[in-house]
Amino acid sequence: MKNAIINNLNRFDRALTLTLEWICIVLFAAITLILSLNIFVRFVPLMSMHWFDEILELLYGALIFYGAAAVWVTHSHFSVGDWISKYLKSVRARFIYRLIIELLSLAFALIFAKYALDLTMQTEEQTTAFAMSKKWLYACMPITGAIMILYSLKNMYIELAKIVNPALEIDTGREELNH
Template identity: 35%
Template structure:
């Protein structure tokens, strides 16, 4: 069972990293095109702002989900490392993970509501605006899943003889 979870984790990692890489490459191409068009005005790229906004939003939130998956997100670890080493440090870690999970669940629910309630379209491409917002509940759900895994890990670690 554990290897199945590891396979799923590796698949999620590959999808998140691959998506961010491809999106960043597309963003580079579009922005490079915008710069070149300024020097050689052979076409208009009036649509590029919308594509850039969309790509940046998806890169930021999917990238955040990958950082959350690997625990590479920004956090202050000095207190965390000191307290976590104490006998009941697992309880401190559990409270932090639970608080983070509550925030992520609220973020996911509110962003899902925003995505569902958005009815406008982009001005130039006329794409539905929920495309810009959909990344938030998607990444939030991924982060909530990994928060749950972190909570279960803390609980499992608390039962070990060393805790």
């Protein structure tokens, strides 16, 4: 039963990771295109780019937060490493330590998602060039916060399963995700 759950989660991980990667690639390509167009228009003034700043703000924000969600899912974010586990003699103690780390990560993700959702829902501002709601600018934050919460819960589930049965081999699919 547990392996079926993990296998389904690993399939979902691969699909979500691929989706997040493509979102980031498309956003980066759009940023590159708009920046290149802006440079070109400075030398060959064919049109006004009064909309440049707000579109760039939207694209950069989305790229940062979707990229952060992608590295959260794949555990690709930078860290100082797990140098504490080697000092813990008990296998269960190492899993408890990792569970505490995941609990702290979950706390961060919950706080981030709550305030991101509040900001998104409460804003009444509109952009100057297109008069679109700034909710569109902020929407990437609660979406990625939700992804981070789900993956913190998944990681906690895995650590709890290992605390109960330290000999349990759980394929987290991380090696497949980090390519």
